[in-house]
Amino acid sequence: MLTLHHLEYSQSFRILWLLEALGADYALKSYDRNADDNLAPDEYKALSPLGTAPVVTDGDLVLCESNAIIDYILDSYPDSALRPAAGHKDRARHLFWFHASPGSLMSLQGIAMVLGLLEMRSPWPISSLLKAVFGQVRTIFLNPRSSALIDLMEKDLGKQPFFGxxxxxxxxxxxVYPMYAALDKGQFEGRTNILAWFARIEALDSFKSARAKDDRERIIFKF
Structure with a gap:
């Protein structure tokens, strides 16, 4: 049987939601982050090939990387509407946003996080110089790319109710993981179509059941 090793406040919520949406038969093993450093416990890191969440086991198979896990699971559900087939009218749109999650949105969020950490932890006067350099990086690269991506989200969700x-x-x-991270940072203010998407997914029975099994007070995710 497939087992989801679920780390709290992490990307593994996506796999939990997927399995609930499929009505899949699976086992769930939950792990808490370390209280001192907020990282995954050693037991979890020893299991995952990369020491990261999510990770699933299926017999002798140990698999990480969210989209790889999603594709692996959906291979057992070839008729599922969660992966539009070739020739479906929504196939291209689904593929774009499926790959835009790690390829664009999370990449931009990761760069922003690293820049912020370097600014906070670098000693003065290096920190002063870094702030000036990183400010230019944000102005020239990060902010325009992020704004363009959010504009496209708002536009697409105005045409159809889901990214897929x-x-x-x-x-x-x-x-769902990078979207809630962006929401928590206030990046969707005034974006009515995007905010409606959050309300729409939170009303789904599969999302509610995943949240119940996740058993956390807030929908918030941590890098």
Whole structure:
């Protein structure tokens, strides 16, 4: 049986939601982060090939990386609407947003996080110089790219209710982690179509059941 090794406040919520949306038969093993450093416990890091969340086991198989896990699981559900088939009218849209999650949105968030950490932890006067350099990086690269991506999200969600098209797909599921991270930082203020998407997914029975099994007070994720 497939087992999801679920780390609290992490990307593994996406796999939990996927499994609930599929009505899959699976085992769930939850792990708490270390209280002192907020990292995954040693037991979890020893299990995962990269020491990161999410990770699933299926017999002798140990698999990490969210989108790889999503594709692996969906291979057992070839008729699922969560992955529109070739020729489906929403296939291209689904594929774009499915890959935009790690390829664009999370990459931009990761760069912003690293810049912020370097600014905070670098000693003066290096920190002063870094702030000036990183300010230019944000102005020239990060901010325009992020704004363009959010503009496209708002536009697409004005045409169809989900990132994957007319119905929920794995594109919405893989985006849930970076989308809530961006929401928590106030990046979607005034974006009515995007905010409506959050309300829409939170109303889904599969999302509610995943949240109940996640058993956390807030929908917030940590890098």
């Amino acid at each position: 098209g007319d119905n929920l797909t794995a594109a919405d599921i893989t985006l």
